Amino acid sequence: MTFNYNIDHFQERTECPVCNSSEFDVLYANSMTRNPVLSYLESQYRNQGDFDQDYLTGTDYVACECSKCGLMFQKMVPDGDLMGAIYNQFIQHEKTLARAKKSLSAERFIYRTNELVSLTTLCDKQLCDIKLLDFGFGYAGWARIASALGCEVYGVEISPKKKEYAAGLGVINISEEDAFNMKFDIVHTEQVLEHVGNPKQLFANLAKTLTPGGLFKVAVPAPAKTRQTLAAGQFPAQSEFDAGGESDIAPLMPLEHLNCFTTQSINRLAREAGLSPTHLPSVRLVDFGTRLNPIRMTKELMRPFYRRYGTDRGYYLFRCDS
Numbered sequence: 001m002t003f004n005y006n007i008d009h010f011q012e013r014t015e016c017p018v019c020n021s022s023e024f025d026v027l028y029a030n031s032m033t034r035n036p037v038l039s040y041l042e043s044q045y046r047n048q049g050d051f052d053q054d055y056l057t058g059t060d061y062v063a064c065e066c067s068k069c070g071l072m073f074q075k076m077v078p079d080g081d082l083m084g085a086i087y088n089q090f091i092q093h094e095k096t097l098a099r100a101k102k103s104l105s106a107e108r109f110i111y112r113t114n115e116l117v118s119l120t121t122l123c124d125k126q127l128c129d130i131k132l133l134d135f136g137f138g139y140a141g142w143a144r145i146a147s148a149l150g151c152e153v154y155g156v157e158i159s160p161k162k163k164e165y166a167a168g169l170g171v172i173n174i175s176e177e178d179a180f181n182m183k184f185d186i187v188h189t190e191q192v193l194e195h196v197g198n199p200k201q202l203f204a205n206l207a208k209t210l211t212p213g214g215l216f217k218v219a220v221p222a223p224a225k226t227r228q229t230l231a232a233g234q235f236p237a238q239s240e241f242d243a244g245g246e247s248d249i250a251p252l253m254p255l256e257h258l259n260c261f262t263t264q265s266i267n268r269l270a271r272e273a274g275l276s277p278t279h280l281p282s283v284r285l286v287d288f289g290t291r292l293n294p295i296r297m298t299k300e301l302m303r304p305f306y307r308r309y310g311t312d313r314g315y316y317l318f319r320c321d322s
């Protein structure tokens with residue numbers, strides 16, 4: 001089966017970007033400039049920036065599933081220039097900053113603080129001695145809290161506007177190259193690995209920056225019903241982004257979510273990089289937020305167990321043993 005892509009803006013992945021197997025199934029394929037993929041993208045970016053569909057002419061959205069490691073991935077991935085256009089033109093700081101600020105709820109602050117405090121307690125160091133790298137920090141929703149805790153927080157980010165914003169929140173901006181030559185006690189990646197064309201290389205480079213005993217957090221979209229929905233050809237005509245919801249195909253959304261990890265695929269990356277799975281303490285500084293909501297309380301209490309014993313859960317923690 002052959003598919004099209006425009007070599008001026010895309011690259012083709014001919015094998016699984018995690019295990020290098022060339023055995024994979026195509027779950028769904030369609031032109032990016034034909035509905036429903038096109039209308040999905042138009043609605044996704046309508047209120048985020050200036051979407052330019054000319055970049056997509058001649059390229060197919062091809063969703064695949066690796067037969068060996070279970071990774072779902074897009075066969076065609078944007079090149080560096082198109083990546084720049086997606087994250088600086090299709091998505092513009094002026095339009096997304098207000099949304100990012102509104103998302104800073106008290107509940108989210110408590111949730112993130114709980115997790116970061118738990119991570120630091122596993123480091124066995126004074127907070128001021130902990131060096132944390134937030135790779136792809138976005139609007140510094142996590143980095144700002146780590147900085148407030150007293151950690152030395154470094155960040156790598158593609159958007160100049162986000163870098164400027166984060167600098168005012170105590171984040172030390174460094175380049176990817178600089179980061180790969182430094183050492184950190186915590187490498188924090190929140191919704192990052194799904195966006196990159198070569199997750200194996202990035203994972204390995206980040207793993208090498210860990211100090212002995214250092215922690216690597218990976219949070220990525222959980223697969224949910226992505227496989228079944230794509231295999232049934234039920235690609236939605238509209239993105240649910242503006243409504244604040246997520247469709248089943250969001251974990252593999254065109255242009256942005258290039259990889260959708262299973263537990264098996266992410267564990268493979270970690271094993272090859274010399275890292276071992278670990279867990280946050282089951283008993284945490286649990287706070288239930290600002291409202292006493294029984295459903296929320298139950299969810300918070302169950303979360304550590306769900307993450308520890310569930311599969312394909314989208315949250316992973318690893319430790320550097322040597």
Ligand SMILES: [Zn+2]
Nearest residue numbers: 016019066069
């Ligand atoms: Zn694979």
